[in-house]
Amino acid sequence: MPKHVLVLNGPNLNMLGIREPKTYGSQTLGDIEAMCKAEGKRLKLSVECRQTNREGELVEWIQGAYGKVDGIVINPAGYSHTSVAIRDAISAVAIPTIEVHLSNIHAREEFRHFSYVSAVAVGVICGLGAAGYRLALEALAERLGD
Ligand code: DQA
Secondary structure, rough: OEEEEEEEEEEHHHHHHOOHHHHHOOOOOOOOOHHHHHHHHHEEEEEEEEEEHHHHHHHHHHHHHOOOEEEEEEHHHHHOOHHHHHHHHHHHHHHOEEEEEOHHHOOOOHOOOOOOOOOOOEEEOOOOOOOHHHHHHHHHHHHHOO
């Protein structure tokens, strides 16, 4: 059975391609999800991608992953900097989770420097654009083994 990985994207990431391309790149969320699927195939992972603008939905998806999902890649977007609830959900399910940001949040406004999620993630990738998702999947595949 291939390992199952959930790729979760938070609010406003459905606007990629239109949204501040200088900061977030010109790829759409569809492009990034297609890349994640292709990378999943290469790494023999089963990859499922979801996006929502709602915090509670992210919490429910993380809770629902318990016992079903082997790893999570998450870009919590704006909720990174505000959501104790998403952090608690990741802690609760204890599924290895990698946090990804397209932009380098440390080189931006101060309010983006802190992420509630980082301390409960196994690792954080930021500032590498869409490649961050690919690298996160590679790291999870290595961590999860066959
Ligand atoms: C982001 C960075 C966040 O600060 C911002 O709110 C986002 C996207 C990123 O991918 O660079 O929506 O998570």
